[in-house]
Amino acid sequence: MCPPAPTPKRTSRAPALMLLALAAPLWAQTSPQTTLDWHHLGGYSIEQGLAAPAGGRVDAVWFAGTQLLARTASGQIFQTADFETWQAVKAAEPKFTVTYATRLPEPGATARSLPADSGHIYALGNNLYRSEDGGVSWQNLTAFEGRSVVGGGLTGVAVSALDPQHLAVSNRYGVWHSTDGGLSWAGLNDTLPNLPVNALLAPAEGATLPRIEAPDGWAQLSPARDRWLLQNDAAASDQADRSRYGALLKAEITAAGARGENVYAGSSDGRIWFSRDGGATFSESARLLAAGRVERFFVDPDAPRIALAAAGGRVLQTANGGLFWNDITGNLPEARVHGVSADREGSAVYVATDQGLFWARADLNAATPPAAWTALSAGLPTPRAVDVRLENNNNQLFAALEGYGVYAVPAPHRAHVWRVVNAADLSQRAAAPGSLLSIQGGKVQSARAGDLTFPVLAAALSGSQIQVPFEATGTALALNMESDSRRVTLGFPLKTLSPAIFIGSDGAPVLVDADTGLTLDAANTAHSGARIQVLMTGLGKVRPEWPTGVPAPPANPPAVAAGVQAFLDGTAITVTRATLAPGYVGCYLVEVEIPAIVNAGPAELYITTEGERSNKVTIHLER
Structure with missing residues (x-):
């Protein structure tokens, strides 16, 4: 941000304190051998028109005294005592009894009897039902105006032994509870690490943060950035393309990627096809043995003949539009690879796996040998990563973790690649006289362009910040910089004004x-x-x-x-x-x-x- 930052007072001086806080991540970027300064985006819940924000699927819920426990679809068990915060625990899960009912309230529902409420039986379906007469008649506890206020797909129900009016249910949308016997319901998903993220998607137009693909559609950050907002629009993901290519290729297409007329499609059994005519026709790539389910493609936006694929436990690379694929898995731990992203100019590849996040240097312009990978998951709450994505001119790295949602960090490969970007939005827009520039990748000791000296305002091993002299003129400048160990010359465009x-x-x-x-x-x-x-x-x-x-x-x-x-x-x-x-x-x-x-x-x-x-x-x- 803008150095230096004096102690703020009010009005025009007010931004100072805020700038100190926001500037910190810029200088917190470290080498990939150390813990990165990851920060969490968006919380654990999605707003999608239910009684409260929803989470991901929860398979079971039960009371243990004053505490409520829940088992998520990933198999983790969490516990809450205050019905606001959750913590991971190891606990024995009780057995649930399926009981007989005279009739069921909806097709496919299951009836349960609960020791804490022997006078009733409950039925789980798209709603929660309760019966006092063995299932002859049922009371719907979750329906309002023809739909369930907690969403469908109920998987569990619990009644507190201390208060029979305190109910809890689990379903494909998380955990919900009622303290008035089912008359009203509240969600318990805001702090439960169970966000359902299938993939990271490109930011909306004009935005800088990625969207997520959730089970019911795609979601973007709420204005307050404390949760996600479901948009119910499949256009942001590749689901429609996968279905179309699957019908054409008569295969289960599990991943697709495209740039212009270059299209790649991958199947559940590890086959990959490529198209040079926008997906009208396909040819099958030479198949690599032991490649598993294809989960993600990265296609270079400027050179779509260059692509990467996450296939089973392998990372594949092509430099000829998919005709042949090279295995660059190298020393990556044995684990399924779910996501892949890259910066071709920066020679960097990132992958998301069941064993965490990794990155490696790789020249993607030609057939690449197996890569040497470095772990990046230190400081994150769980190793299992479901996707990874570079954004903002490849300056920021985003990772989606199973249950724990989306995290962001300055891309670590930038710590080794010198680059000039605008200090305000990290874009490569032109500079203007008097403006701030960020030099990513090195600690600048001095900077000059011709006879102009650029003041160095802040400097760290990961990057520096300089000011363009007010006297600068022309349409471009060659910036000569010196650090402890090297001299670097970088050109950048110059305009009279570039707000x-x-x-x-x-x-x-x-x-x-x-x-x-x-x-x-x-x-x-x-x-x-x-x-x-x-x-x-x-x-x-x-x-x-x-x-x-x-x-x-x-x-x-x-x-x-x-x-x-x-x-x-x-x-x-x-x-x-x-x-x-x-x-x-x-x-x-x-x-x-x-x-x-x-x-x-x-x-x-x-x-x-x-x-x-x-x-x-x-x-x-x-x-």
Whole structure:
């Protein structure tokens, strides 16, 4: 972020404390031999229109005194005593008795008798039922307006021996309980590590964080980033493509990947096909013996003849569009490989396996020998990983763990590859005079371009931050940098103006309420008529001129020389000021005014200056 960061007070100084917190992950990137600074995204639950947020399948639930225990589909047992938090335990699971009922309330339902409630029998189906007369008549305990408020597929029911009005059920959507005999239900899934993630999907347009494929559709992070929101739209995943290719190839297609006209399809028995005409026709690849179920493809976006496949316990690579595949499994532990991602230019491959996450260096442009893999799962709560994905110009690594959801970390291979990116959003947008650049991959001691000196504002082994001199001109610059052990020259494009809004490590923009000094998010929304401060870089020269590398003054900071406009959902809004951010180097503060009449909910905000547009970010509004 913007160094240095003085102790904040209010209004224009308010971003300082927030910047210290958000900047930390940038410098926490470490070598792959050490524990990475993983952070959790989105919690364990999915909002999908039930009585409360749902989780993944739970196969059994039972009471033990004042505690409730649940066994998830992965076989783990968790326990809660306060019905808010769960902890993993080892416990003996009681046997459940299937009983006789005069009739069942719905086809396929099963009846159970419970020692804690000998006066009733219960039936599990798409709803929970209770009978007082041996099944002659049934009371539906979970239906409302024709549907189950806890979802279908019930797998277990329990009644507390201490309170017969306290019920609990398990189903394909998690754990639920009622303290009034079934009149109302609450979910217990927010803190139960049981998120059902099948795969990581590409971010939505304009977003930086991936979506997840869940059993009932795909989901994206909620505005508050504390849970996931189900979208019920199969278009984000490859399910429809798998079905179509399966019908064409007369095989069970378990994975598909495509870029342009290059399409790859893999089956449950380890066969791989390739297409050069968008999937209209396929040819079968030369088959590798012992390759198992194909679970995922990575297809290079710029060179789709280069692809990787996760097949059984093996990692396969092709550099000729699928005609032949090389086995690069190397020293990877024996375990099923579920996901694969790569950065071809960075010569890095990442895999998700039953034994954890691993990465290796590999030249993907030609047939690659077996790779030497390094483990990355230290610091994560469980080794079993179901998918892995690189995003944000291959600068961030995302991993999906069984039950525990999605985690993110700066991509460790960047610690060894020098690269110039925009400090605000880690993109490769052009720089502008006065803007901040992040140098990934090394500790910069000095930086120059021609006769211009670039101040080094922060430096670590994993990356550094520099400021472009206000005097810089032209359309491109060759940056010459020195570190302890090497000299590096990197070119980057230059524009007079190149605005970018700062994005935190959690994917949220750096927005502050000018009156309260509080960071804005889904929990602390912006209200109509409020003044909002947007932290940016890339707004170019200022008046009066200001020296490069010097923090802006706390009072009367220099103003942006170019005209600045702001847009909320495409409509222009008032910009009350645009200056250097007081106390910071290379950062700008744009203050905007929210209109008196707005629609409540998320809105799209972006900044323009003389035809150059910033990244689009989300701001949460209230009337």
